[in-house]
Amino acid sequence: xxxxxxxxxxxxxxxxxxxxxxxxxxxxxxxxxxxxxxxxxxxxxxxxxxxxxxxxxxxxxxxxxxxxxxxxxxxxxxxxxxxxxxxxxxxxxxxxxxxxxxxxxxxxxxxxxxxxxxxxxxxxxxxxxxxxxxxxxxxxxxxxxxxxxxxxxxxxxxxxxxxxxxxxxxxxxxxxxxxxxxxxxxxxxxxxxxxxxxxxxxxxxxxxxxxxxxxxxxxxxxxxxxxxxxxxxxxxxxxxxxxxxxxxxxxxxxxxxxxxxxxxxxxxxxxxxxxxxxxxxxxxxxxxxxxxxxxxxxxxxxxxxxxxxxxxxxxxxxxxxxxxxxxxxxxxxxxxxxxxxxxxxxxxxxxxxxxxxxxxxxxxxxxxxxxxxxxxxxxxxxxxxxxxxxxxxxxxxxxxxxxxxxxxxxxxxxxxxxxxxxxxxxxx
Amino acid sequence: xxxxxxxxxxxxxxxxxxxxxxxxxxxxxxxxxxxxxxxxxxxxxxxxxxxxxxxxxxxxxxxxxxxxxxxxxxxxxxxxxxxxxxxxxxxxxxxxxxxxxxxxxxxxxxxxxxxxxxxxxxxxxxxxxxxxxxxxxxxxxxxxxxxxxxxxxxxxxxxxxxxxxxxxxxxxxxxxxxxxxxxxxxxxxxxxxxxxxxxxxxxxxxxxxxxxxxxxxxxxxxxxxxxxxxxxxxxxxxxxxxxxxxxxxxxxxxxxxxxxxxxxxxxxxxxxxxxx
Amino acid sequence: xxxxxxxxxxxxxxxxxxxxxxxxxxxxxxxxxxxxxxxxxxxxxxxxxxxxxxxxxxxxxxxxxxxxxxxxxxxxxxxxxxxxxxxxxxxxxxxxxxxxxxxxxxxxxxxxxxxxxxxxxxxxxxxxxxxxxxxxxxxxxxxxxxxxxxxxxxxxxxxxxxxxxxxxxxxxxxxxxxxxxxxxxxxxxxxxxxxxxxxxxxxxxxxxxxxxxxxxxxxxxxxxxxxxxxxxxxxxxxxxxxxxxxxxxxxxxxxxxxxxxxxxxxxxxxxxxxxxxxxxxxxxxxxx
Numbered sequence: 001x002x003x004x005x006x007x008x009x010x011x012x013x014x015x016x017x018x019x020x021x022x023x024x025x026x027x028x029x030x031x032x033x034x035x036x037x038x039x040x041x042x043x044x045x046x047x048x049x050x051x052x053x054x055x056x057x058x059x060x061x062x063x064x065x066x067x068x069x070x071x072x073x074x075x076x077x078x079x080x081x082x083x084x085x086x087x088x089x090x091x092x093x094x095x096x097x098x099x100x101x102x103x104x105x106x107x108x109x110x111x112x113x114x115x116x117x118x119x120x121x122x123x124x125x126x127x128x129x130x131x132x133x134x135x136x137x138x139x140x141x142x143x144x145x146x147x148x149x150x151x152x153x154x155x156x157x158x159x160x161x162x163x164x165x166x167x168x169x170x171x172x173x174x175x176x177x178x179x180x181x182x183x184x185x186x187x188x189x190x191x192x193x194x195x196x197x198x199x200x201x202x203x204x205x206x207x208x209x210x211x212x213x214x215x216x217x218x219x220x221x222x223x224x225x226x227x228x229x230x231x232x233x234x235x236x237x238x239x240x241x242x243x244x245x246x247x248x249x250x251x252x253x254x255x256x257x258x259x260x261x262x263x264x265x266x267x268x269x270x271x272x273x274x275x276x277x278x279x280x281x282x283x284x285x286x287x288x289x290x291x292x293x294x295x296x297x298x299x300x301x302x303x304x305x306x307x308x309x310x311x312x313x314x315x316x317x318x319x320x321x322x323x324x325x326x327x328x329x330x331x332x333x334x335x336x337x338x339x340x341x342x343x344x345x346x347x348x349x350x351x352x353x354x355x356x357x358x359x360x361x362x363x364x365x366x367x368x369x370x371x372x373x374x375x376x377x378x379x380x381x382x383x384x385x386x387x388x389x390x391x392x393x394x395x396x397x398x399x400x401x402x403x404x405x406x407x408x409x410x411x412x413x414x415x416x417x418x419x420x421x422x423x424x425x426x427x428x
Numbered sequence: 429x430x431x432x433x434x435x436x437x438x439x440x441x442x443x444x445x446x447x448x449x450x451x452x453x454x455x456x457x458x459x460x461x462x463x464x465x466x467x468x469x470x471x472x473x474x475x476x477x478x479x480x481x482x483x484x485x486x487x488x489x490x491x492x493x494x495x496x497x498x499x500x501x502x503x504x505x506x507x508x509x510x511x512x513x514x515x516x517x518x519x520x521x522x523x524x525x526x527x528x529x530x531x532x533x534x535x536x537x538x539x540x541x542x543x544x545x546x547x548x549x550x551x552x553x554x555x556x557x558x559x560x561x562x563x564x565x566x567x568x569x570x571x572x573x574x575x576x577x578x579x580x581x582x583x584x585x586x587x588x589x590x591x592x593x594x595x596x597x598x599x600x601x602x603x604x605x606x607x608x609x610x611x612x613x614x615x616x617x618x619x620x621x622x623x624x625x626x627x628x629x630x631x632x633x634x635x636x637x638x639x640x641x642x643x644x645x646x647x648x649x650x651x652x653x654x655x656x657x658x659x660x661x662x663x664x665x666x667x668x669x670x671x672x673x674x675x676x677x678x679x680x681x682x683x684x685x686x687x688x689x690x691x692x693x694x695x696x697x698x699x700x701x702x703x704x
Numbered sequence: 705x706x707x708x709x710x711x712x713x714x715x716x717x718x719x720x721x722x723x724x725x726x727x728x729x730x731x732x733x734x735x736x737x738x739x740x741x742x743x744x745x746x747x748x749x750x751x752x753x754x755x756x757x758x759x760x761x762x763x764x765x766x767x768x769x770x771x772x773x774x775x776x777x778x779x780x781x782x783x784x785x786x787x788x789x790x791x792x793x794x795x796x797x798x799x800x801x802x803x804x805x806x807x808x809x810x811x812x813x814x815x816x817x818x819x820x821x822x823x824x825x826x827x828x829x830x831x832x833x834x835x836x837x838x839x840x841x842x843x844x845x846x847x848x849x850x851x852x853x854x855x856x857x858x859x860x861x862x863x864x865x866x867x868x869x870x871x872x873x874x875x876x877x878x879x880x881x882x883x884x885x886x887x888x889x890x891x892x893x894x895x896x897x898x899x900x901x902x903x904x905x906x907x908x909x910x911x912x913x914x915x916x917x918x919x920x921x922x923x924x925x926x927x928x929x930x931x932x933x934x935x936x937x938x939x940x941x942x943x944x945x946x947x948x949x950x951x952x953x954x955x956x957x958x959x960x961x962x963x964x965x966x967x968x969x970x971x972x973x974x975x976x977x978x979x980x981x982x983x984x985x986x987x988x989x990x991x992x
Contacts, residue, residue, distance in 0.1 A: 439841075440838060440841070440856065440857060440860040441826050441829060441834070441860055442822075443837075443841065444834045444837030444838045444841060445829060445833075445834065447837040448833055448834065448837060495734070499730055499734070502723065502726060502727060502730060503727060505719075505723045506716070506719070506720055506723070507720050507721075507723035507724040507726075507727055508720060508721070508724040509724055509727065509728075510724075510727065511975075512975075513727045513728070513730070513731050515971070515974050515975035516731050516734075516735055516971075517731065517734060517735075518913070518970070518971070518974040519735045519738050519967070519971060520734075520735070520737075520738065521913075521917045521921075521970070521974075522917070522920070522967045522969075522970030522971050522974065523738055523741075523921075523963060523966075523967045524920070524921045524923075524938060524939040524942060524963070524966055524967070525921055525923065525939065526923070526939055526942050526943050526947060526963075527741065527942065527959075527962075527963030527966065527967065528737070530741070530947070530959050530960070530963060531737045531738065531740060531741045531963070532737060534740070534741075534744065534956075534960075535737060535740055539755065540753045540754065540755065542740065542757075542760045545755075545757040545760060546757065546760075549757055576737060579734065580917075581914065584910050584913060584914075585869070585910060588873075588906050588907065588910045591906060592906075622872075626869075626872065630827075630865065633827065633828060637828075637830040639830075639832055639924075640923055640924075658830060658832060661830070661832055661833065662832055665832070665835070665836070671836065674832075674833070675833065677833075678829075678830055678832070678833030678834075679833075681828075681830045681833070682828050682829055682830065682833070683828075685827070685828030686825055686828050689824060689825070689827065689828060696872075700875070
């Protein structure tokens with residue numbers, strides 16, 4: 001006993017306790033080689049492939065990091081923002097969630113989403129596609145890490161085009177001409193103009209961007225009162241003329257069904273619709289980039305991005321998860337498993353292996369067009385990048401109302417313009 | 429006995445309510461007392477929403493009463509399967525709102541919904557009816573959906589009250605030689621008056637302040653034509669992140685319901701005084 | 705001859721059948737939307753969005769949509785959750801509001817007016833308004849993760865209504881009955897238990913039905929408080945898995961199936977209890 005006492009002197013004892021305490025306090029800050037702890041994650045997409053791919057990813061991550069647990073929750077799309085806002089007020093937020101263009105800027109500016117510059121840098125800024133990254137910078141900062149995108153473009157019925165001898169449109173006029181040529185109600189309508197729910201005002205947005213019209217200019221001033229806006233809105237009204245009754249209230253599902261059933265010759269949506277095509281009907285469908293006026297940007301671009309809320313309890317583990325998710329090999333495997341038509345936001349992900357994967361290769365043409373469309377697409381509502389007034393647009397639902405007033409209520413663009421400016425100003 | 433109830437409510441309702449009142453005087457982003465949020469009540473967004481909510485509340489109740497009262501009387505008669513009918517009538521209640529919205533949207537779908545398909549097939553319609561997307565009938569469709577959802581409440585209250593009407597009164601009326609309809613008018617209806625009023629105000633206030641159904645059906649409707657106060661409040665709170673304005677809208681809903689409830693109170697008190 | 709046929713028309717059996725028919729027609733009309741959900745759920749998932757009217761009704765009983773819906777999600781678990789919470793809410797709500805309603809209706813005590821007013825005005829509060837402060841409160845109390853919190857919250861919203869309905873009900877019970885009880889030497893508690901309670905069953909059922917339904921279909925707070933996929937209530941689960949952007953035709957069919965599954969428990973419960981809504985108790989209770 002006395003020998004042991006001699007071996008372990010008081011000094012040794014103090015040293016070892018200091019070391020232990022120091023080690024314990026430093027441990028959380030050490031680079032998570034073998035990350036640990038529990039991270040709560042949310043995701044809003046409940047399509048089978050989305051759920052399966054995420055489950056696979058979480059499992060793989062936990063296998064690679066034995067000390068880590070990912071606690072995942074599915075939240076209904078659209079309501080997840082309400083849950084995040086409420087959770088933020090109470091201090092109870094997940095460590096990782098997905099965000100899409102509408103609310104990204106609000107969250108960043110309201111301090112709900114944390115600054116992701118470090119994560120982006122760690123992954124490698126140049127791996128991401130320029131267009132998307134430029135479109136989501138708020139005051140020089142990134143508040144989310146985009147990983148998959150949904151570029152919008154035109155789908156047309158190839159079989160009808162062949163029958164009528166039409167070519168894919170390259171200008172707005174050609175587009176309208178083709179629509180009119182296919183229009184033969186009630187068997188078939190030329191277009192389907194849709195305006196349902198806050199996230200489906202893409203038709204209006206795209207009509208505006210491709211005409212060089214926008215809500216806020218480079219200096220964040222309201223810049224609706226320009227001739228380009230009137231042109232865009234007149235074009236939009238034209239599209240409405242060739243659409244079936246009630247199309248403005250149609251859900252995405254219905255719109256796609258009508259197109260596939262041959263009741264409408266054109267529609268505008270994202271790459272993910274192509275995932276529903278089967279080998280026996282895919283020959284009837286074709287895609288084209290939405291035409292733009294010279295100098296104007298292209299169609300809308302939506303995306304899913306990772307967000308780490310500011311009040312997250314375990315942001316380090318969340319960051320590790322993101323880095324793992326987007327590491328080259330893991331991401332390739334994820335893309336192969338997830339919803340077909342989710343276009344990667346990282347340029348190096350468009351590998352041959354990805355494009356030739358059996359699930360992807362069937363719709364390769366559509367993914368191609370998606371890539372072209374994403375090149376000069378506009379993210380969310382920010383033609384010149386995110387505006388701090390984006391919240392004013394979403395709060396008043398003004399984009400949806402503009403669309404409805406123009407087409408459903410058949411008002412003149414000039415009148416709607418006046419109304420819109422009043423409403424937006426009252427919220428700014 | 430009343431004490432636990434009051435305590436429970438105080439904690440979970442009154443305290444947050446107090447916070448909301450407090451928040452309604454704060455403009456977004458500032459800490460000083462201001463009436464800006466109340467001034468906003470005059471904005472072009474507010475009044476139309478208020479009007480729409482009133483239409484939904486009052487309209488749905490009218491439909492509910494017109495359907496429920498005769499139905500209650502009918503189901504009070506002797507018949508086979510009476511129990512089954514009475515159980516089935518509570519179905520609209522049992523179905524969660526999301527399913528109600530799904531059902532109505534599916535039924536009324538312009539291309540794939542059975543109502544339009546049948547209407548077109550029999551020649552009643554030349555073009556599909558937009559229902560929830562049609563600017564002329566969207567609000568009416570929303571009213572109807574609310575009426576369907578709230579029907580069981582009115583039915584149950586009216587039916588329970590009908591049950592408590594002693595048989596003797598009806599028998600007496602029959603003996604006195606009163607024809608069927610007079611029975612209804614002079615015996616049944618006065619007895620039901622209070623319960624109809626009760627059901628009307630309860631259901632009306634509920635439909636007036638209901639957010640879920642309108643949101644799921646139209647999301648504010650064509651050009652905001654079905655946008656009501658609850659949805660406006662939701663937008664302000666969770667999209668605009670402006671709790672002050674949301675608070676003010678909530679207060680409006682609250683006070684409107686209070687007014688309706690008070691009217692009911694007075695009616696009941698007067699009725700009771702008459703009976704005494 | 706003429707007299708005989710009139711007699712037949714007025715026979716009780718005919719009247720019964722006639723009313724049964726009327727009842728049937730009325731029921732079909734009233735529950736038509738739900739009926740349509742059921743029929744649609746039996747159509748299977750192929751070509752759910754079909755332009756042909758002939759496809760509107762199921763050709764054969766196809767349970768694919770049920771299989772898919774149940775396979776993709778934990779629908780049964782969620783329905784069970786909802787059942788648990790709704791039952792808890794109803795019991796809590798009734799046990800608090802029944803005595804309270806009786807006290808307000810019958811007894812005289814200080815603050816009775818104030819209590820009644822507070823209780824009833826609580827009905828007018830829209831629940832969205834309180835979403836954020838209540839959630840903050842519950843989180844601070846560390847109650848934001850349990851079923852109990854949800855039951856408590858739901859009960860808070862239903863108590864005003866149940867108290868009021870019961871109070872109204874108690875008013876319509878003649879005071880003579882209690883008088884008779886007191887005269888016979890019974891205590892307050894005995895009066896409550898033996899006389900009032902049996903008579904108030906219809907009222908309790910009506911109020912209880914409302915409480916059950918409110919809790920069953922409540923979405924906002926169930927959604928805000930949920931922390932794991934297991935703990936979804938039925939509305940939240942259906943909302944998350946069977947609706948939303950980019951749903952496929954198959955998911956739409958599954959929504960129909962899920963709606964039916966999720967509505968079943970309430971229907972069964974109501975079916976069982978509705979017979980108690982009939983009250984013949986008052987007849988002949990107080991005579992002379």
